[in-house]
Amino acid sequence: MLRAPRGTGDVLPSESRKWICLEKVLREISFKYNFEEIRTPVFEHTELFSRTVGESTDIVEKEMYTFEDKGGRSLTLRPEGTAPVARAFLEHSLGQGPLPQKLFYIGPMFRYEKPQAGRYREFHQYGAEILGSPSPYSDVEIIALAVDIAESLGLTGTKLVINSIGCPVCRERYRGDLIKYLSARSDAVCEDCRKRLSKNPLRVLDCKNVSCKAVTSGAPSMLDYLCEDCQKHWEGLRELLLRMGLSYEVDTSLVRGLDYYTKTVFELKWPPLGAQDAVAGGGRYDGLVEALGGKHTPGVGFAMGLERILLAVEKGEKPFREERALDFFVIALGQETRLDGGEKASATRDERIPAAQNAAPGADDDIFRRGFFLVREIRSLGLSCDFDPLRRSLKAQMKQADRLNARYVAILGEEELEKKMVSIRSMKEGWQKEIPLESVRDFIEKEVLGRGNQC
RNA sequence: GUGGAUGUAGCUCAGCUGGUUAGAGCGCCAGGUUGUGGCCCUGGAGGCCACGGGUUCGAAUCCCGUCAUUCACCCCA
Numbered sequence: 001m002l003r004a005p006r007g008t009g010d011v012l013p014s015e016s017r018k019w020i021c022l023e024k025v026l027r028e029i030s031f032k033y034n035f036e037e038i039r040t041p042v043f044e045h046t047e048l049f050s051r052t053v054g055e056s057t058d059i060v061e062k063e064m065y066t067f068e069d070k071g072g073r074s075l076t077l078r079p080e081g082t083a084p085v086a087r088a089f090l091e092h093s094l095g096q097g098p099l100p101q102k103l104f105y106i107g108p109m110f111r112y113e114k115p116q117a118g119r120y121r122e123f124h125q126y127g128a129e130i131l132g133s134p135s136p137y138s139d140v141e142i143i144a145l146a147v148d149i150a151e152s153l154g155l156t157g158t159k160l161v162i163n164s165i166g167c168p169v170c171r172e173r174y175r176g177d178l179i180k181y182l183s184a185r186s187d188a189v190c191e192d193c194r195k196r197l198s199k200n201p202l203r204v205l206d207c208k209n210v211s212c213k214a215v216t217s218g219a220p221s222m223l224d225y226l227c228e229d230c231q232k233h234w235e236g237l238r239e240l241l242l243r244m245g246l247s248y249e250v251d252t253s254l255v256r257g258l259d260y261y262t263k264t265v266f267e268l269k270w271p272p273l274g275a276q277d278a279v280a281g282g283g284r285y286d287g288l289v290e291a292l293g294g295k296h297t298p299g300v301g302f303a304m305g306l307e308r309i310l311l312a313v314e315k316g317e318k319p320f321r322e323e324r325a326l327d328f329f330v331i332a333l334g335q336e337t338r339l340d341g342g343e344k345a346s347a348t349r350d351e352r353i354p355a356a357q358n359a360a361p362g363a364d365d366d367i368f369r370r371g372f373f374l375v376r377e378i379r380s381l382g383l384s385c386d387f388d389p390l391r392r393s394l395k396a397q398m399k400q401a402d403r404l405n406a407r408y409v410a411i412l413g414e415e416e417l418e419k420k421m422v423s424i425r426s427m428k429e430g431w432q433k434e435i436p437l438e439s440v441r442d443f444i445e446k447e448v449l450g451r452g453n454q455c
Numbered sequence: 456g457u458g459g460a461u462g463u464a465g466c467u468c469a470g471c472u473g474g475u476u477a478g479a480g481c482g483c484c485a486g487g488u489u490g491u492g493g494c495c496c497u498g499g500a501g502g503c504c505a506c507g508g509g510u511u512c513g514a515a516u517c518c519c520g521u522c523a524u525u526c527a528c529c530c531c532a
Contacts, residue, residue, distance in 0.1 A: 001505095003523075058530055062456085080532090109532080114456075116526070125532060192529080208528080257531060267532095274526090281532060305532025333490065394490050402492040413490060427492070 007113070007121025018310060018320040023106060025152055026126050033145050035102040035128055040084040042108060046074040052083040052291055054259025056199045063111040077110035080258070081127040082285065082301055083292075089131055090294040099132030106306075118276035118308040126309075127282075129301035131289065136236035139264045139284060140244060142300045146268050146280040147246060153309065154318025155270050158279065160246060162266040163254040164234040165202065166226050168287065171262075174225035175201060185215050205253040221252045233263050260285040264300065270312050279312060280304040327383035327448070329401035332371030333394055333413035334364025371412045374422070374440065378410070381444055401427065408448060410440070 004010055011019060027037070050060050065077040078084055085103055088094075094101050106126045113119060128145055130138045143160065150158045165171060178201050186194055190209045197204060205216050226234055241248050248266075256265045265283035273279070282302025289297035313319060371387060378385040386404065388397045394411075401409045411423040422440055425432040435443045 006523080063530085111531080113530075115524090116528095119531075123532070127532095203530095206530095275528085276531075278532060303532060308532060331491090393485090395488080395492080396485085398490095398492040400492085406492090409492085411491080415490075423491095425491075432491085 005121070007115040009120070009122075013324075017324070018313075019306075021320050022153075022306065022310060022313070026104075026106060026149065029145070029149055029152060030104045030128065033102070033128075033141065033148075035104040035145075038085060038088060038103040038105050039107065040078075040081070040088050040105065043075045043077050044084055044087065046076040048083050048087055048292075049076055049079060052086070052258075052260050052288055053080065057257050057259060059111065059257065063113055065110045065112060079109055079111045081105050081107070081109065081125055081303055082129060082258075082260070082288070082299075085127075085129050085301075086131070086285075086288050086292055086294075086299070089297075090289060090292055095132065095289070095295060095297055100138065101131045102128070103131070104128040116276065117274055118305065118311050120307055124306040125303045126306060127301060127303035129299060131299045132297055133300070134233075134286065134298040136233055136240055136264075139233075139237050139300050140240045140246070142282060142302055143241070143246060143266060143268075144244065146282070146302050146304065149304065150268060150270070150279060153313050154316040155279070155312050156317055157270070157272075159269045159271065160241075160248040160266065161251045161254055161269060162237070162241075162248050162264065163222070163251055164226060164230060164237075164263050165222055165255060165261060165265055165283075166230045167262050170225050170227040170230055171202075171222070174220065174222050177220050177225070178202070178204075181219050182215070188212075188215050202255045203257075206255055216253065223250075223252060230263055237264055256281065256283055260288045260291065262286045266302070268302075272315050273308065273312055276308060278305075279308055324405055325384075326386060326401075326404045326406040328375075328378045328385040328408050328410060329397070329404060329406040330371050330375045330378070330385060330387045330410045331394060331397045331401070331412065332368045332387065332391075333411065334367050334391070367412060367414070367417055370417070370437075374410060374412065377441060378444065381441070381449065383444070383448065 030037070046064070046066050049064065053060050055061070059079050064079055067075060069075055085105060089101060089103075104127060107124065108122055109125050110122055112121060115121060126149075128142060130142060143162075147158065147160065166174065179197065182189065182193075182197050182201060182204060186197060189197075189204065189212045190207065193204045193207050193209070193212050196207075202222075204212060205219065207213070207216070223234070238248075238250075254265055254267060256267075261283040263284040263286065266281070267278045268280040269277045270279045271277055280302050282300070284298070284300045286296075286298040288299060289295070368391070375385050375387050386406075388400055392400075394413075398409065406427055409425045409427060411425065413423075416422055416434065419434070420437045421434040422437055423432055423434050424440075424443065
């Protein structure tokens with residue numbers, strides 16, 4: 001049997017309802033913060049990511065889905081959303097419009113990684129970006145948005161972790177000293193870290209290896225190297241967070257894996273998730289737009305892993321309900337109820353269904369046609385409605401209606417047809433009334449509509 | 456990429472140290488009710504026991520390999 005590729009998966013109806021709810025919450029909160037949605041392509045020129053995310057990062061080095069199209073272009077399925085937004089910002093000169101631009105996106109991302117709880121090869125991210133504001137107020141707005149979303153979804157007890165990794169100027173100074181410090185102790189760190197030392201020394205800081213931790217605990221801290229501008233920003237950020245009542249933890253080993261970050265970096269963690277507990281992560285990227293050939297345009301943003309969020313929501317205080325609901329189910333009853341002409345129950349499904357499709361039109365057709373018209377009429381009133389095309393027994397159809405969580409059932413049989421009536425039954429309240437065919441519409445408008453149907 | 460665990464019906468799982476017709480619950484279909492759902496009862500459909508090889512008189516069961524799933528490391532959302 002052919003299966004979905006490793007690290008990918010189908011979202012079946014019971015799950016897709018949760019996705020719809022989640023996306024609705026995300027959009028509502030985004031609009032509340034005055035962000036507008038942007039949709040960018042699922043693939044981009046490979047160069048966009050290699051230039052911005054960084055050649056030596058894991059993402060670019062080994063996780064990208066890169067391919068050549070028939071025109072010989074090197075393209076890559078986007079592994080993250082910020083660089084594409086920055087590209088679109090430039091391409092459409094959004095910088096010429098009012099600043100800052102506040103944009104959010106929801107969509108699939110791709111990373112060739114070994115799948116694990118809350119980590120997939122195709123995954124979905126929500127992200128929000130503020131372009132054109134250097135103010136720490138924007139940092140805090142981004143963080144507040146992330147926290148607001150988590151709280152709205154019932155995730156209590158999230159942990160906000162922040163750090164500053166400075167700007168290219170002060171980071172370079174720090175980098176020099178850090179390399180000096182680490183080189184002197186290179187035999188005490190793990191093999192991976194010895195490689196990182198030359199490529200990306202900051203990453204040694206968040207190595208979990210015990211001996212590396214021992215070494216890095218005494219290492220110089222980036223926070224002591226911040227230049228005046230970065231220092232002011234860092235202090236402004238912390239003061240604002242404090243005043244907003246957003247509690248945080250400073251973790252100088254928090255180094256985000258993407259090269260474009262400057263100054264503020266942060267993560268929002270939700271510990272019950274286990275190993276993959278970062279539910280949102282982001283930071284400031286003041287050099288990104290410039291690196292893509294634009295004017296200097298500061299930016300801040302974050303991204304949220306939606307599969308991970310969904311996992312968390314299930315474990316949290318407000319899990320999504322997955323109940324389906326139908327307003328009406330129309331049952332048409334003829335003499336020959338079953339379209340399969342009484343095929344043995346032992347027949348398999350596959351054998352029964354073609355029999356149903358080949359049934360010859362009979363005397364019952366009038367009833368079924370009227371039933372079908374009724375379905376259309378109910379739908380035209382704005383209600384959801386379904387019927388059984390297989391002409392099963394009344395009992396079977398009632399059962400089906402029950403399973404579909406139908407609020408009402410309309411029964412159209414010979415008895416009703418003779419009297420030109422329809423039986424309407426409330427599945428929840430249990431009553432059943434006969435209504436003249438021609439006033440069904442009125443009845444539904446009066447009795448059914450307006451009672452409300454919660455989404 | 457590294458390490459561990461697991462693969463039996465649509466789903467969740469039994470199947471003892473190898474022994475012949477592979478089970479349960481839920482779900483699905485039908486009947487008990489000549490036209491009424493939920494509860495109950497009865498019957499039915501549905502399994503190359505992940506795949507390939509090996510050991511054995513005999514393998515779902517033991518061994519090896521492959522693939523998949525999963526947890527952790529790495530990294531990240």
